[in-house]
Amino acid sequence: MKVLVAVKRVIDYNVKIRVKPDGSDVDLTHVKMAMNPFCEIAVEEAVRLKEKGIASEIVAVTVGPKAAQEQLRAAMALGADRAIHVHTDARVDSLGAAQLLARIVDEEQPGIVLLGKQAIDSDNNQTGQMLAALSGFSQGTFASALEVDEQGATVTREIDGGLQTLRLSLPAVITTDLRLNEPRYAKLPDIMKAKKKPLDVRTPEELDVSIASNISLLGVEPPAERPGGVTVGSVDELIDKLKNEAKVIA
Amino acid sequence: MSILVLADLHDGRLAGVTAHVVAAARAIGGTIDVLVAGEGAQPAAEQAATLDGVSRVRMADNAAYAHRLAESMGQLLEALADDYTHVLASTSTTGKNVLPRLAALKGVGQISDIISVESADTFKRPIYAGNAVAKVHSADALKVITVRPSAFDAVASSVGTDVVIEAVDYVADNTQSRFVSEALAQSDRPELGGASVIVSGGRGMGNGENFKLLGGVADKLGAAVGASRAAVDAGYVPNDMQVGQTGKIVAPELYIAVGISGAIQHLAGMKDSRVIVAINKDADAPIFQVADYGLVGDLFEVLPELENKL
Ligand SMILES: Cc1cc2nc3c(=O)[nH]c(=O)nc-3n(C[C@H](O)[C@H](O)[C@H](O)COP(=O)(O)OP(=O)(O)OC[C@H]3O[C@@H](n4cnc5c(N)ncnc54)[C@H](O)[C@@H]3O)c2cc1C
Ligand SMILES: Nc1ncnc2c1ncn2[C@@H]1O[C@H](COP(=O)(O)O)[C@@H](O)[C@H]1O
Numbered sequence: 001m002k003v004l005v006a007v008k009r010v011i012d013y014n015v016k017i018r019v020k021p022d023g024s025d026v027d028l029t030h031v032k033m034a035m036n037p038f039c040e041i042a043v044e045e046a047v048r049l050k051e052k053g054i055a056s057e058i059v060a061v062t063v064g065p066k067a068a069q070e071q072l073r074a075a076m077a078l079g080a081d082r083a084i085h086v087h088t089d090a091r092v093d094s095l096g097a098a099q100l101l102a103r104i105v106d107e108e109q110p111g112i113v114l115l116g117k118q119a120i121d122s123d124n125n126q127t128g129q130m131l132a133a134l135s136g137f138s139q140g141t142f143a144s145a146l147e148v149d150e151q152g153a154t155v156t157r158e159i160d161g162g163l164q165t166l167r168l169s170l171p172a173v174i175t176t177d178l179r180l181n182e183p184r185y186a187k188l189p190d191i192m193k194a195k196k197k198p199l200d201v202r203t204p205e206e207l208d209v210s211i212a213s214n215i216s217l218l219g220v221e222p223p224a225e226r227p228g229g230v231t232v233g234s235v236d237e238l239i240d241k242l243k244n245e246a247k248v249i250a
Numbered sequence: 251m252s253i254l255v256l257a258d259l260h261d262g263r264l265a266g267v268t269a270h271v272v273a274a275a276r277a278i279g280g281t282i283d284v285l286v287a288g289e290g291a292q293p294a295a296e297q298a299a300t301l302d303g304v305s306r307v308r309m310a311d312n313a314a315y316a317h318r319l320a321e322s323m324g325q326l327l328e329a330l331a332d333d334y335t336h337v338l339a340s341t342s343t344t345g346k347n348v349l350p351r352l353a354a355l356k357g358v359g360q361i362s363d364i365i366s367v368e369s370a371d372t373f374k375r376p377i378y379a380g381n382a383v384a385k386v387h388s389a390d391a392l393k394v395i396t397v398r399p400s401a402f403d404a405v406a407s408s409v410g411t412d413v414v415i416e417a418v419d420y421v422a423d424n425t426q427s428r429f430v431s432e433a434l435a436q437s438d439r440p441e442l443g444g445a446s447v448i449v450s451g452g453r454g455m456g457n458g459e460n461f462k463l464l465g466g467v468a469d470k471l472g473a474a475v476g477a478s479r480a481a482v483d484a485g486y487v488p489n490d491m492q493v494g495q496t497g498k499i500v501a502p503e504l505y506i507a508v509g510i511s512g513a514i515q516h517l518a519g520m521k522d523s524r525v526i527v528a529i530n531k532d533a534d535a536p537i538f539q540v541a542d543y544g545l546v547g548d549l550f551e552v553l554p555e556l557e558n559k560l
Contacts, residue, residue, distance in 0.1 A: 131354075166429060
C-alpha cells in the first residue's frame with residue numbers, strides 16, 4: 001500500500017523565538033529552520049512500514065514556500081520515494097493545509113496518511129484530524145504504537161489518563177506522538193540520492209483550494225515575564241520561604 | 251451568542267476541566283449548553299447541570315459514545331452545531347481529538363488552546379511553546395475553540411438548580427474505528443490537571459525506582475507527580491505524567507522541578523505556576539531562570555531531607 005507523509009518546515013526546536021518590536025508577528029529572520037520533530041517521527045514510521053514490507057511506496061508532501069523543499073529532500077534522504085510540494089508563500093493555517101492535503105489524498109489514494117500530532121510553531125494540533133474528517137478516513141491521533149496489516153491498523157494512543165488502543169479500518173490517518181519511534185539520521189549517500197528523486201510542484205490554485213483563512217492574526221506579544229527568583233542555601237531555608245514568604249505550604 | 255461546551259468525562263463522572271471551559275464560555279457571554287456524551291452519561295449530566303452559568307445540558311447517552319471515539323463524536327457535534335455560534339472543549343486529548351473534525355466538516359478554522367477571551371470573536375493563545383502569545387480574530391460564523399483549563403478559574407457549582415437535562419436522540423454510525431483496550435494509570439494521588447501542588451522529576455532521577463523519593467515528598471504535600479519528557483522516554487514513568495509543550499500544561503500554586511534542566515518545551519508546560527521551586531545540581535541549569543526559589547544540590551540528598559522536614 002501507498003503511504004503519504006505530511007511534513008512541515010518550522011523553526012528548529014532548539015530556537016527560542018522573539019516577538020518583533022512592532023508586535024506584528026514573531027521574528028523569523030535568520031532563524032534556523034528544520035522539519036517539525038513530529039513529522040520526523042512520521043517519516044521514520046513510514047520507512048519502518050516499508051522495511052516491514054507493508055508500505056510499497058512513500059510519498060512525502062509539504063505545503064509552503066520554496067524553501068520547504070529542503071524538508072522534502074530530507075524526507076527523501078530518510079527513505080521517501082518521491083515528494084509533492086504544494087507551493088504557496090501565503091500563511092496557511094491548519095484548515096488550509098488539511099484541505100490541500102485532502103486533494104493530494106484524492107489523487108494519490110494512500111492506505112495510510114502519517115502526520116505529526118502538532119506543529120511546534122503554531123502548536124495547533126488540528127491538521128490530521130481535519131484531514132481525516134475531510135477525506136472520510138479513520139483517525140488515530142497521538143500514536144505511540146502502530147501495527148498495520150491488509151485489513152486495518154491497530155494504533156495505541158497517548159491519552160490524558162494513559163494509553164488507549166483502537167482498531168481502525170483503512171484508509172486511515174495517523175498522527176504521531178513522541179514515543180512512536182526514534183528517528184534515524186540520514187546517511188550521506190542517501191542525502192545525495194535524494195537530490196535525484198522526483199519532486200512534483202503543485203499550487204493551491206491548480207488544486208482548486210482557497211487557503212484564505214477567516215482567522216486573522218491581530219498581533220503577537222511576549223509572554224508574561226516571571227520576576228527573578230532567589231537561590232536558597234538549604235532545605236530549611238526553602239521550607240521557611242515556602243511557608244512564610246510564598247505561603248504555599250502550611 | 252449561544253455556546254456549546256463539550257464536557258470531558260473521567261470514569262463516568264464529569265471531569266474537573268469542564269468547569270474551567272464553562273468559565274471561558276461565560277467570558278464570551280450568551281447562553282451556555284453543555285453536551286455530555288457517553289454510555290451511562292446520566293451522573294455526569296447531573297453534575298454538569300450544577301455548574302454556574304449553564305442553561306441546559308444535552309445528554310447523548312448511548313453505547314455509540316462509550317469511548318468518545320473521534321468519528322462518532324465528530325458526527326454528533328456536526329449534527330448539533332448549527333444551533334450555536336461557538337463550540338468549546340478543553341485542550342484535553344478528547345477535545346484535541348474531536349474538535350478539529352467539527353471545524354473541518356463545517357469548513358471553519360479552529361482556535362486551539364485559548365488562554366484569554368478578549369471578546370466574542372477575539373482570543374489570545376500561546377504559540378511557539380509559549381514563547382509568544384498571539385491575539386487572533388475569527389470571522390467564521392461558527393467559532394470552534396479549545397480552551398486551556400488552567401487559564402480560567404473554574405465556575406462554582408450549585409445544587410438544586412432547575413437546569414434541564416435534555417436527551418439527544420442522534421446516534422452516530424461509526425464503522426471505521428473500534429475500541430480495543432485501555433491502560434489507565436492508577437494512582438491515589440491527585441490528577442496533574444487539578445492538583446494545587448506538583449512535584450516533577452526529570453532525567454536526573456536516574457531511574458523509575460528513584461521516583462519513590464519524589465513520591466515521599468508528594469505525599470507530604472498532597473501533591474501530584476509529574477515528569478519531563480526525558481524521564482518518560484527513558485521509561486521511568488508513564489506517558490500521562492509528561493508536563494510540557496506536547497504533554498500536559500499545568501499551573502498549580504506550587505511546582506517543584508527536581509533534576510529537570512528546564513528546556514523550553516518543559517517550561518511551556520509549567521511556567522504559569524504561581525510559585526516554582528527548582529532543585530538541580532547544576533547551578534547554570536535554565537530551570538533556575540524561571541524558579542522563584544532555587545536550591546543547588548544533589549537531589550538524592552535534598553529529597554530525603556525535604557520529606558523528613560515537611
Ligand atoms: C518536539 C519536542 C517536544 C517536546 N516536548 C516536551 C514536553 O512536553 N515536556 C518536556 O519535559 N520535554 C519535552 N521535550 C524535550 C525537551 O527538549 C528536553 O529534552 C527535556 O525536557 C529534558 O528533560 P530533563 O530536563 O529531564 O533532562 P536533561 O535535560 O537531561 O536534564 C537533567 C537535569 O538533571 C540534573 N541532575 C542530574 N543528576 C542530578 C542530581 N543527582 N541531583 C540534582 N540534579 C541532577 C542535571 O543537572 C540536568 O539539569 C520535547 C522535545 C521536542 C523535540
Ligand atoms: N503546511 C504544512 N505542510 C505539510 N504538512 C503540514 C502542514 N501543516 C501541518 N502539517 C501536518 O500536520 C501536522 C500537525 O500540524 P498542526 O495541526 O498545524 O499542529 C504536522 O506535523 C504536519 O504533519
